[in-house]
Amino acid sequence: MFPGCDAPPGWCDAHHVIEYADDGQTVIVNLVLLCRHHHGIVHRTGWTMHLNHPKLPTRPAA
Numbered sequence: 001m002f003p004g005c006d007a008p009p010g011w012c013d014a015h016h017v018i019e020y021a022d023d024g025q026t027v028i029v030n031l032v033l034l035c036r037h038h039h040g041i042v043h044r045t046g047w048t049m050h051l052n053h054p055k056l057p058t059r060p061a062a
């Protein structure tokens with residue numbers, strides 16, 4: 001979920017943390033739920049995010 005957003009999961013889209021275009025997989029450990037509004041903001045404004053869990057994927061160094 002986006003910080004401060006309280007949209008219920010049923011109103012949300014799955015967002016790839018590592019973007020599909022960057023070879024991010026469509027697997028549960030690479031997806032977060034974002035409401036339609038915040039999903040658009042993330043894509044339009046260049047937000048980046050990462051997952052803190054050690055067994056979850058991280059973006060490879062550029």
Ligand SMILES: [Zn+2]
Nearest residue numbers: 002005035038
């Ligand atoms: Zn939201």
